[in-house]
Amino acid sequence: MATNTIKIAYIGGGSQGWARRLMYDLALEPRLSGTIALYDINLNAAKTNQRIGTLISNHPDATGKWTYEAIPTIEEALKDADFVIISILPGTFADMAMDVHFPEKYGIYQSVGDTVGPGGIRRAVRSIPMFMEIGEQIKLHCPDAWVINYTNPMSVCTRTLYKAFPQIKAIGCCHEVFETQHLLANMAEEMLGVTVENRKDIKVSVTGINHFTWINEASYQNIDLFPLYARFAEKYVHTGFEKEQGKWEESVFHSSNRVKFDLFRKYRLIAAAGDRHLAEFMPPVYLKNPQTVNDWKFHLTTVDFRVKDQQRKIAENEEVFTDDTKIVLEPSGEEGVEILLALLGIEDLVTNVNFPNKGQIQNLPNEAIVETNALIRKNSVQPVRTNDIPLDVANMVNRHILNQEAVIQAVLTKDKNLARNAFVNDPLIAAISYEDAVSLFEEMDVWQQDQ
Amino acid sequence: MATNTIKIAYIGGGSQGWARRLMYDLALEPRLSGTIALYDINLNAAKTNQRIGTLISNHPDATGKWTYEAIPTIEEALKDADFVIISILPGTFADMAMDVHFPEKYGIYQSVGDTVGPGGIRRAVRSIPMFMEIGEQIKLHCPDAWVINYTNPMSVCTRTLYKAFPQIKAIGCCHEVFETQHLLANMAEEMLGVTVENRKDIKVSVTGINHFTWINEASYQNIDLFPLYARFAEKYVHTGFEKEQGKWEESVFHSSNRVKFDLFRKYRLIAAAGDRHLAEFMPPVYLKNPQTVNDWKFHLTTVDFRVKDQQRKIAENEEVFTDDTKIVLEPSGEEGVEILLALLGIEDLVTNVNFPNKGQIQNLPNEAIVETNALIRKNSVQPVRTNDIPLDVANMVNRHILNQEAVIQAVLTKDKNLARNAFVNDPLIAAISYEDAVSLFEEMDVWQQDQ
Amino acid sequence: MATNTIKIAYIGGGSQGWARRLMYDLALEPRLSGTIALYDINLNAAKTNQRIGTLISNHPDATGKWTYEAIPTIEEALKDADFVIISILPGTFADMAMDVHFPEKYGIYQSVGDTVGPGGIRRAVRSIPMFMEIGEQIKLHCPDAWVINYTNPMSVCTRTLYKAFPQIKAIGCCHEVFETQHLLANMAEEMLGVTVENRKDIKVSVTGINHFTWINEASYQNIDLFPLYARFAEKYVHTGFEKEQGKWEESVFHSSNRVKFDLFRKYRLIAAAGDRHLAEFMPPVYLKNPQTVNDWKFHLTTVDFRVKDQQRKIAENEEVFTDDTKIVLEPSGEEGVEILLALLGIEDLVTNVNFPNKGQIQNLPNEAIVETNALIRKNSVQPVRTNDIPLDVANMVNRHILNQEAVIQAVLTKDKNLARNAFVNDPLIAAISYEDAVSLFEEMDVWQQDQ
Amino acid sequence: MATNTIKIAYIGGGSQGWARRLMYDLALEPRLSGTIALYDINLNAAKTNQRIGTLISNHPDATGKWTYEAIPTIEEALKDADFVIISILPGTFADMAMDVHFPEKYGIYQSVGDTVGPGGIRRAVRSIPMFMEIGEQIKLHCPDAWVINYTNPMSVCTRTLYKAFPQIKAIGCCHEVFETQHLLANMAEEMLGVTVENRKDIKVSVTGINHFTWINEASYQNIDLFPLYARFAEKYVHTGFEKEQGKWEESVFHSSNRVKFDLFRKYRLIAAAGDRHLAEFMPPVYLKNPQTVNDWKFHLTTVDFRVKDQQRKIAENEEVFTDDTKIVLEPSGEEGVEILLALLGIEDLVTNVNFPNKGQIQNLPNEAIVETNALIRKNSVQPVRTNDIPLDVANMVNRHILNQEAVIQAVLTKDKNLARNAFVNDPLIAAISYEDAVSLFEEMDVWQQDQ
Ligand SMILES: [Mg+2]
Ligand SMILES: [Mg+2]
Ligand SMILES: [Mg+2]
Numbered sequence A, B, C, D: 001m002a003t004n005t006i007k008i009a010y011i012g013g014g015s016q017g018w019a020r021r022l023m024y025d026l027a028l029e030p031r032l033s034g035t036i037a038l039y040d041i042n043l044n045a046a047k048t049n050q051r052i053g054t055l056i057s058n059h060p061d062a063t064g065k066w067t068y069e070a071i072p073t074i075e076e077a078l079k080d081a082d083f084v085i086i087s088i089l090p091g092t093f094a095d096m097a098m099d100v101h102f103p104e105k106y107g108i109y110q111s112v113g114d115t116v117g118p119g120g121i122r123r124a125v126r127s128i129p130m131f132m133e134i135g136e137q138i139k140l141h142c143p144d145a146w147v148i149n150y151t152n153p154m155s156v157c158t159r160t161l162y163k164a165f166p167q168i169k170a171i172g173c174c175h176e177v178f179e180t181q182h183l184l185a186n187m188a189e190e191m192l193g194v195t196v197e198n199r200k201d202i203k204v205s206v207t208g209i210n211h212f213t214w215i216n217e218a219s220y221q222n223i224d225l226f227p228l229y230a231r232f233a234e235k236y237v238h239t240g241f242e243k244e245q246g247k248w249e250e251s252v253f254h255s256s257n258r259v260k261f262d263l264f265r266k267y268r269l270i271a272a273a274g275d276r277h278l279a280e281f282m283p284p285v286y287l288k289n290p291q292t293v294n295d296w297k298f299h300l301t302t303v304d305f306r307v308k309d310q311q312r313k314i315a316e317n318e319e320v321f322t323d324d325t326k327i328v329l330e331p332s333g334e335e336g337v338e339i340l341l342a343l344l345g346i347e348d349l350v351t352n353v354n355f356p357n358k359g360q361i362q363n364l365p366n367e368a369i370v371e372t373n374a375l376i377r378k379n380s381v382q383p384v385r386t387n388d389i390p391l392d393v394a395n396m397v398n399r400h401i402l403n404q405e406a407v408i409q410a411v412l413t414k415d416k417n418l419a420r421n422a423f424v425n426d427p428l429i430a431a432i433s434y435e436d437a438v439s440l441f442e443e444m445d446v447w448q449q450d451q
């Protein structure tokens, strides 16, 4: 495949966060160029992205040159694409408010509400038909394309693509593990007095599922980081640890890592996602109520905040349109472009991806979307095996895998009863009474299909 | 193997319930005879059983003649046995009181307390070393014997035998499914106006694990019982159903089947154990508090009751020793003797047994002790495959399987932390706060190994 | 399902052997009645069967009454059938002559030529499209019907039905194991002086694949038949054994069982098919040339013989049409009607069937059509697990399984190269040079698809 | 683990080839140093290696400094080793002559005779007890050591280590795939006019078993090498291809790659071992007789040649001992030292290794020793998944896997009959008559255990 006539179909991106990051990284990579077909159900959002992308590509520092085009139909956008990137927002802010905040009525607090818990399940029910549609379109218009999904709930959405089109070449990507590598690098610096040049010098073996991901091997050069992390977690479990202590209070996305340290002390694996994600997979230990969340030094992400954040991004766009010198090209820290390079055969990559379980984790169900390392090479993603997950962690992970599988099956077979059974079995929901859980299911209209 | 010189080693039996039932059934089976070596850690209990067994065998109506001998050591009892029957009471009534009642302090009510929940796990921790010892002794003294376990927690104890001696030929037996067949027979009579001659005319396909067992196919002659049960459960879910309505109030072991009907409405499989067992595997839907239990029309079995029940049995023995005309030979309704007949090649048997999963339930973990039908023939127990368990039920069952596996691994590797993680993950325990669960774990001394 | 309004679709049956047997057995079973829709690509053959069936059903001794109707289209024949029986002859006698005799040019002798070997593979290539078509029609017209296939190559044809319609409820049936039970019964009579009342009193555990089937457990009452068979095979391996010694010379279908005895001495399992089938799965040990076959005391079945046999059957029909007193109702020894009774819930049956491997043989590939015991009950066929096949036998069986799977994949994906690779890997063919094998493949026109 | 106090136990090495290569590579690696404990059943051979190793380490160009010590007992050599390297010669040249040449009496020609075929199986029977012993010693004296095996039959020897000590951390290494990468590099240069800097720039996905290894993905930069190889194989299948055409005639270890090209045309995968190894896994297509071998342009390696080769190496040693300026440090092209670096955390490595199948090849048996890529990192070897092997190749590979497994089981359970069944099922042996095969088995004394 030529590396200068690449076609990428970008599905979604109206919310701009992920799209912009990719645009920057592409502009900074001289070995690739081609066309980005931007498709969003909101054509204007795609057009905005076209304008931004074009500005970025035209930036004097841009060494990678791309043509951005807003495309009105998904069919046309996908047609003969070499790569498909999916980053949609399933539903409206009103939907999200229902997902995240309504359960508070029953005492269920969610720090993100997009993966598991009542919000995650409701969002899943809504996303599954969208991803069935996208999968079927890919089958028709670009069956050989590599598909990178960034949309949450990651495991559910990616699994649905494989349900729609079993031969699809799709992976799910998420940066939460990278953050944990940064934490381990900071730990090494703090505890060993060394300087870690690069996040990637922290070698990790990844296991579990997205946002409930675990590291079961970690090293820096010839140093096993597990004994070190044991001491580190012990030292900081009460105060938390950040590179700049106390910074977690400044941003809803940050935390003091106390949840991670506590999980290590209990389960002896390094939980590898933000505390706000991890907390949602557990019974309400960390999410009992807002005070508990504050005590554990992380945040509930409100939808209000998200609305404002979106407005801020739009304002930034306007600024840029007025004055394109505001654009400063900087690497995003994401790996999307490295993945493209690897899939094109330019540079091998070993990184963590979400991919169907083909035996890489022998004690989790086959075909479930699990997160492990993979070796990415020309036109090839091959998962790297990881050791069996310890029984206690396996049990918690498996519960979410089967719950998510049940939700997918429920939507595909129109079996509301099955969806409800999965819902009441979620650990956050199981903490309220069965009767309340069923009421919540109905009041939130989790099913969303009867209308 | 000759059928008139059989040696059965009976391990345990001090509590006499199961031992006596077997003695009656053996006395009523003319095709078998031989010797029963009775071993109990309480030699006097074994001697009492020797006296009772001898009286029963000498009964004029007894057509099967057996020699009963109390044996002081397990080695001698097992030596060259053809069959081993295990029915021990792991621990004292004081242990049982701790298992069952102490958790009430934290609002956890248990209807039996011997399988899962805080009591079941504590009992498991105590039983595992005993079954390791028994398994190792069997390996040494009668490796070719067939082993029938009646002890709870059934899955844990049977799994431990296989851990101790992987070539062991062991099955676990329990009569809960038979009771469900009786219920289905009563249903057929009530709903169809037919007369079901024999429990075994109700054909069932069994799946799941002991006491959290499910029927996924049921028929009577050419009638599929599932649509019928759907109507039946709907009709009686509020009032309950018994052959003699209201009888559940007379005995702590009885129930009105309301839990079973409710489970059917939710999960669309026929739960196949007593309500008091089923309730313990679920979050505290049915066991919220004593009033809830009463509303669902079943009982909490107190240890006080068990103490009295034991005294009653002892008194009965005394009566029989004084006046052996009190002995009335009647079939027990258990299948132990039918299993012996099948294993000896005299009569094939298809029945439900607890056995390592060798693929009979493809979506539960391999080697876990699961309960399914098996074909029993001369020196052969072969599980019959059953369809995949639906995802919602599979998720609940699997949680207990992995929890039990974790408890076994914890005890065998002396990993108290793992035991605690399994404990807090039990559905009844997960309903209280994490902190309370950990306190309960310590206060109950679940670990019992630090002493 | 009512048992007196059953609809059976009979596909094929032009050759009459299997059809007639079923008609007799149905006539002798008072508990069932209904309609048989007879479909054959040769409508006249179906009409002949209609006449015969009607005569048999009208026979004064017939207690089971059936309406036979020749139906011109498969769609109409299948429409709403409760059961489908497939017994087709894939191809003409000319095809069969090519299958069986052409390879003799290269020194390959086949005793049947319909399962494996050059003839079996060529027949498979021809049958696969037919069974795809039948499977697809069943999906459309009677998706809930139980399908019983009698057509060879059994494993290939049945597997193809599952490829066409994965939810199909299909089994494959064959009487070869019954013959082996008869042999074991004769052995017991000869060696033990007992009288075995019924073939079914010989209990066997079956494993392997059709016509290369093995018994790994066998008992009669409380007697393990394996040590006995070891002595028996040793005694008769040179002379052969038949109930009436020397009878094998009278019929091409009979043998002296020498091959079976030899296989036992080598592999220590009881091969459970006729010698003429077994020999074809092995390298040319028993099929080196016609003299070897004669020495091993079995036969090459010629197509000439089959043509004459067919003419004989037609003549018999004519006789019967002229004089219906010639009809004598006798049980056929087949189990088709017992299977119907079991599937209707009237009487449980444990017997050997060909069924997708769902774990019943853990060391053979999943989903391959294997032959094991199954428990058949109302609307339910559930395989009974059998122990792992010993490595040496597993290796031979697996080679044929993968070869057959390759042939199916070759035909479905139109990959002639893959078909050729499977062909040259057949044990009978691998004994000639690679170059000769490829010539044979072309000269026989194994592929048959280029025309 | 410190990288300057490493202890390596070297078991075997008397034959010096592999030992010397490692010594050179270690001398050229400045980041490692420590001690090499040399153990050989011939202590003098170990002492010779001590002398050579010391000379090499003292060489002025040597940047990696190692202490070499001949150790008289394996226990002492293994004691607390960090790494164990096994490179033994199982048996004498007389044994080897029997392995390789005796079968010629029956028309079986072997090009190597150390992996499969009559020679490979006889060598396996002899090696298994040795590797059981080594595995048990490792368990006792250095259970945490990483073990690298270079001994053939590779799969059998490595599998036996895991049988002896299931927790062993062992891999098997072989350079045959590297040679294939060189061939692909040469192809790229020839066909594309590019210059490939480094063998490792040829990216390959490896599958199969050692010496019957296959490449199912191959690329150079962004070029898929499969279509290229198809043209290349077509072009050179008759003449062969070498970098220097005709060179194969100079060395018994070289070939013209005609076998590899022919296998590609038949099986559409790139066979990734020397032609002389590959030929032995097939029926006698390429090994019909010496003339055929010559026509296919590879060689039969005679034992005479090996004896002389050994003498030459000894003479070289003497020369070096007399005049150490004869030592010229050059990298060997092997990867042993790179593997040490990776296992020590110094540099990640993705390469092909022989390792138990933990799902990396889903359609080959679990736990069989298969050859695939692996990611090697600090104290971690994790196989990389590869796609299912096509059915035709899988069938051939699987036959050898099960045969080798049978041989191991035969030796461990002292079951000569099973060994014979595996022997007669080898493709080279199956080409002669069954009777001859059995005679060969006895005349070669394959079993070697009755003495
Ligand atoms: Mg994420
Ligand atoms: Mg019970
Ligand atoms: Mg047949």
Ligand SMILES: [Mg+2]
Residues within 6 Å of the ligand: D152, D173, D174, D175, D176, D211
């Ligand atoms: Mg090698």
